[in-house]
Amino acid sequence: MTGAGAEEGAPGGDGPPARLLLAGAAAQMAAAGIEAPARDARRLLAHALGIPADRLTLVLGEAVPPPVAARFRALVEERCRRRPLSHLVGAREFFGRVFTVSPVVLDPRPETECLIEAALAAPFTRLIDLGTGSGAIAVTLLAERPAATGVAVDLSPEALAVAAENARRHGVAGRLDLLRSDWWAAVQGQFDLVVANPPYVATDEMAALAPEVRLHEPRLALDGGVDGLVAYRTILAGIGPHLAPGGRVLVEIGPEQGAAVAALFRAAGLVDVVVLPDLDGRDRVVQGMRPCAAGSHGHERHP
Secondary structure, eight states, rough: OSSSOOOOSSEEEEEEEEHHHHHHHHHHHHHEEEEEEHHHHHHHHHHTTTTTTGGGGGGTBBBHHHHHHHHHHHHHHHHTTTOOOOHHEEEEEEETTTEEEEETTOOGGGGGHHHHHHHTOOOSEEEETTOTTTTTTHHHHHHHHHHHEEEESOOOOHHHHHHHHHHTTTTOOEEEHHHHOOOTTTSSSSEEEEEEOOOBBOGGGGSSHHHHHHHSSSSGBBOOOOTHHHHHHHHTTTTTEEEEEEEEEEOOTTTHHHHHHHHHHTTTEEEEEEEOOOTTTTTEEEEEEEEETTOOOOOOOOO
């Protein structure tokens, strides 16, 4: 695409061929230890060109305008410095939708889709998402259940701004109240679904996290205290007034925390406790429920 009418971001002109740029970037990122250099190079080039990633193949034989090539090379340099890909392109896909992300929120991750699937396995009408971050969990659940309403809570006003943008983006802003609160502190009312992906990395394990996570994602959303369980204790300690009879609680956990978090659920009076695996077979979600009536008893299950 050349000529006076060509857009700056469109391939064409006297710049380097897109295919050559892509190959060089992939090699550079591989040398820097990036896990999926070819995939990341394609995403970044598509972003620099301003085209959908699935259209990139159509322009690989064309020249890239020098300003766009320079922008792409700068993005590659940042990725080599281990800035997360999602921060560079400003978005992350989750449960079939694209969410705005930034350094002030935890990236939505594929493992968290296990929590979504478990939540959708039974009816709910009113949910609360504690520590919502980008809002990916609350927004996804409301988008999947158009009759439901909910509240999304976070201590960070910057995170709540990102969640608000995602709620608007996916058409659920009218059904989702965003609330600044330290867990339950400012929450009122009852819910039949409580969900959370709280910080669960033990403090002394933070240093072992990948640089993309350790250096670029909010510590508040990662550090779970000395044993990684502080947030779960806080959530369960305050849940009594807010969980409706028969209501469910689902939390994401670290893969070694299933037994410990299930024990906390039982100690809080929850029943039908189950530890659910992710697609790799690792413990990933703990689910429990409040008895429907006094004297109800459940059991713990671990598939």
